[in-house]
Amino acid sequence: MPYSKSPSCHDGSGRLALHSVYGIGRIPDQVVTLIPLEAFMLKPILVIAALAFSLPTLADSSAPWGSAADLDIQYAKQKVVFDTTTGSVEELTSVLDRTSQLSMLNDADPFDSKIVIVLHGDAIPFFAVKNYAKYKALMERAQSLSVGGIIEFRMCKLAARSLGFMPKDIHGFVSMVPMADAEIVRLQHEGYAYMR
Numbered sequence: 001m002p003y004s005k006s007p008s009c010h011d012g013s014g015r016l017a018l019h020s021v022y023g024i025g026r027i028p029d030q031v032v033t034l035i036p037l038e039a040f041m042l043k044p045i046l047v048i049a050a051l052a053f054s055l056p057t058l059a060d061s062s063a064p065w066g067s068a069a070d071l072d073i074q075y076a077k078q079k080v081v082f083d084t085t086t087g088s089v090e091e092l093t094s095v096l097d098r099t100s101q102l103s104m105l106n107d108a109d110p111f112d113s114k115i116v117i118v119l120h121g122d123a124i125p126f127f128a129v130k131n132y133a134k135y136k137a138l139m140e141r142a143q144s145l146s147v148g149g150i151i152e153f154r155m156c157k158l159a160a161r162s163l164g165f166m167p168k169d170i171h172g173f174v175s176m177v178p179m180a181d182a183e184i185v186r187l188q189h190e191g192y193a194y195m196r
Helices: 037-059 089-105 121-127 136-146 157-162 180-189
Strands: 003-010 015-020 033-036 079-084 114-119 151-156 174-177 193-195
Touching: 079 089, 079 180, 089 114, 089 121, 089 136, 089 151, 114 121, 114 180, 121 136, 121 151, 121 157, 136 151, 151 157, 151 180, 157 174, 174 180, 180 193
Parallel strands: 079 114, 079 193, 114 151, 151 174
Antiparallel strands: 003 015, 015 033
């Protein structure tokens, strides 16, 4: 049965009287229960205490969900094809960095892991012999990644020809394939995961 708190129902002893509610708005004259005032003060005190203990967590509003979990995952036997068309030195450097890291995460195993970087579009001129002086550091890095056979560079012959490059005009660590898109599809059919 519901109760009504009445601030006027105070017996002077530090206790609050609760009256039973009967019918529609009818409050009897007798006091049903006397409850110590301290009981009503306990809930706000508990709420304040809980907030005080959680303040260090709430204070760091830049990380409201805490920190990320650090998963220890071992990678092996991955085959990946990178679809690379960038004309930016920074973006090509990023592709080289990612392939290098991926190779290391797979223990640089040439029998079980393979990474193929398929070059077409604006990426082709970086690999032209005539541009070696301009992109020397980038090409030395790319060539060093191809040592060991885990990472391979394959270039679209169709796109290279449209830019005026023949196989003899491209660095020797790159292989020419008839068409980049067809090569990417072929590699995916062989189980290579697609990356861009």
